[in-house]
Amino acid sequence: MKITLNGEDHEVEEGTTITALLGALKIPLVKVAVERNLSIVSRSTFDQVILQKGDRIEIVRFIGGG
């Protein structure tokens, strides 16, 4: 099924959790935050939150800035 990941179309299997998505993308969990349909997903629930078709997911982290 299709979701929007950081503004781009992305295919995931049904039943994929946030943890599984981050794992598949090989994104280290250190200091990242995840937003799902404009709501923050608490880190403690990454295992439980299951992606739904059409979800808009943002994965962000700290980078250099002024």
Place this chain on the structure above:
Amino acid sequence: MQDTPLIIAGREYASRLIIGTGKYRDYAQNAAALKASGAEMVTVAMRRVNVMNPDEPMLVDFIKPDETVYLPNTAGCFTGEDAVRTLRLAREAGGWSLVKLEVLSDPKHLYPDMEETMRAAKMLLDDGFDVMVYCSDDPVFARKLEDLGCAAIMPLGAPIGSGLGLQNKVNIRLIVEQSSVPVIVDAGVGTASDATEAMELGCDGVLMNTAIAEAQDPIRMARAMKHAVIAGREAYLAGRMAKKRYADPSSPLAGLI
């Protein structure tokens, strides 16, 4: 006069210099500049992870958040909602509630939109954030932001990244005199004397990015800024001599041969 430590949102800082982490050649150079500057706090931005290349270098590997205070900013936000959304994500990612709010207006001058800044500051304070706020050098808005409960007032010295130095010393001094929270000049510093000047006016600290990152030798400039901030603070505490219209010889006139 004994100096009092800089305290922001309940935490004490030995250094009065805050540096940015943008525009450096790489994070290694950034980390070396941080060390040379002696700063204990860095501003950082929140951006999307590059999902095509998750292995790209990470800031947290070079500047450790457990050794240096990360101050997440809202650079690039032009509405209060964008700023609040960004900082909520930053709090979730890092676990810190101390943030730098900046809501910009026109890309040409990057002046803060003070109406939106006030609105966003209220939202953030209601949500439990400690807000250091980038603002215009207008003492009226500075007072309003302090009354709202902001943790530090950060007036610009000149447009962001311009390196033009303090353009309105009268206003900066008025803000310093009226404020009971730290006043930190944010933006506009170009070289060491600009930082010294801000500190001589009685500012509690200086925040800069481009002045160090775009110097020919950023690490040496970081060191220069460390000394500049200390020199300005010391001169402020020492109290400068009165200016005179005419010369006044330093050697005594009595006993001249």
